[in-house]
Amino acid sequence: MGLIGDTVDSIKSIQTRQLLNQAVSLGMVVTSALIIWKALMCITGSESPVVVVLSGSMEPGFKRGDILFLHMSNDPIRAGEIVVFNVDGREIPIVHRVIKVHERQDSGEVDVLTKGDNNYGDDRLLYAQGQQWLHRHHIMGRAVGFLPYVGWVTIIMTEKPIIKYILIGALGLLVITSKD
Amino acid sequence: MHSFGYRLNGLLTFSLTILAMMCAIASLSDNLNTPSPSAEIQIMNINWFQKQPQGNDEVSLTMNISADLQSLFTWNTKQLFIFVSAEYETPKNSLNQVSLWDAIIPAKEHAKFWIHTSNKYRFVDQGNNLRGKEFNLTLHWHVMPKTGKMFADKIVLTGYSFPEEYR
Numbered sequence: 001m002g003l004i005g006d007t008v009d010s011i012k013s014i015q016t017r018q019l020l021n022q023a024v025s026l027g028m029v030v031t032s033a034l035i036i037w038k039a040l041m042c043i044t045g046s047e048s049p050v051v052v053v054l055s056g057s058m059e060p061g062f063k064r065g066d067i068l069f070l071h072m073s074n075d076p077i078r079a080g081e082i083v084v085f086n087v088d089g090r091e092i093p094i095v096h097r098v099i100k101v102h103e104r105q106d107s108g109e110v111d112v113l114t115k116g117d118n119n120y121g122d123d124r125l126l127y128a129q130g131q132q133w134l135h136r137h138h139i140m141g142r143a144v145g146f147l148p149y150v151g152w153v154t155i156i157m158t159e160k161p162i163i164k165y166i167l168i169g170a171l172g173l174l175v176i177t178s179k180d
Numbered sequence: 181m182h183s184f185g186y187r188l189n190g191l192l193t194f195s196l197t198i199l200a201m202m203c204a205i206a207s208l209s210d211n212l213n214t215p216s217p218s219a220e221i222q223i224m225n226i227n228w229f230q231k232q233p234q235g236n237d238e239v240s241l242t243m244n245i246s247a248d249l250q251s252l253f254t255w256n257t258k259q260l261f262i263f264v265s266a267e268y269e270t271p272k273n274s275l276n277q278v279s280l281w282d283a284i285i286p287a288k289e290h291a292k293f294w295i296h297t298s299n300k301y302r303f304v305d306q307g308n309n310l311r312g313k314e315f316n317l318t319l320h321w322h323v324m325p326k327t328g329k330m331f332a333d334k335i336v337l338t339g340y341s342f343p344e345e346y347r
Contacts, residue, residue, distance in 0.1 A: 003183070003184055003185070006183060060258075060259065060284070060286070061258070061259060061261065061284070061324045062324075076275075078277065079263070079265050079277035079278075079279055079320065080261075080263060080265075080279075080320045080322055080332060081332075082322075082330075097261070099263070099279035099282075099301060100277060100278050100279060100301075101275065101276070101277040102273045102275075102276050102277075102306050103273055103274050103275040103276075104272065104273060104274065105270075105271065105272055105273055105274045108274075111306070117261065117284065122301070143330065144329065144330060145207075145328060145329050145330065146324065146325055146327060146328065146329075146330060147203065147327055147328075148326070148327060174185055174189065
């Protein structure tokens with residue numbers, strides 16, 4: 001009967017105790033993933049420790065589908081750093097490089113201007129209407145590490161939800177039917 | 181126990197683990213490199229220097245930039261992002277960093293270069309503090325890896341100053 005037959009047989013043979021056991025192990029998988037994510041949030045100090053690059057504005061350094069690891073420390077922001085920032089009225093955060101910094105003498109507040117490496121002009125056009133500078137509270141983190149291609153998994157899953165469901169279904173079936 | 185699904189799962193997990201380890205080792209190997217970069221920047225000309233209608237000083241200048249950054253490249257280096265910024269202090273701001281020129285160096289062969297250029301981005305002060313002001317020109321580089329940790333460093337060149345009068 002092959003793969004399908006085996007799978008059907010193993011579902012039939014599930015006993016209550018085994019079912020409970022598997023529910024617990026599934027719970028363990030989910031919670032440990034959550035623990036890792038939350039721990040990363042604590043360590044990096046950023047609300048999203050990992051971001052996926054969605055646009056080509058930083059090419060050829062970062063391409064669509066690459067992932068960046070963020071870190072948010074109290075160190076001052078300096079020119080050249082690649083920061084992830086939120087602009088008021090825009091949902092998706094932007095990953096660009098800082099090209100100008102003006103730090104106040106008295107309060108230590110910063111005015112920051114950013115630009116995508118692959119864009120011709122600076123980001124003032126992307127900022128909110130009339131906004132000239134980014135401030136500390138706009139910035140979610142600075143990029144410290146880089147991993148190519150891995151982000152395609154999430155891009156594909158958000159753009160083709162059917163693949164996500166198939167994948168979740170297959171994994172669920174694997175967990176349910178596994179015997180150890 | 182030894183079904184197709186199990187084997188596929190095992191194979192996938194194993195290959196991903198190996199791949200992740202190789203990425204980590206490649207990134208760690210960057211630490212073995214001790215670079216010795218050098219840079220020199222000359223200001224050839226102040227093209228113009230004036231006060232904008234909004235009250236901010238703006239200057240345009242021409243620079244000669246020469247640098248040898250070949251030693252920064254390792255096998256895990258995808259490219260270098262380099263830029264020259266003017267850095268100075270004013271009564272209002274404890275630090276002003278204004279990027280004047282930048283470039284992407286895609287390969288080691290291009291990392292020893294010489295360029296004669298005027299500032300690519302506008303050099304505008306916050307206020308009108310630039311007359312007679314001393315400033316530093318800093319060559320920054322950001323090493324963008326094929327995978328792993330990003331590195332950055334700089335060479336600070338001191339002793340530049342603006343003219344006493346607008347021109």
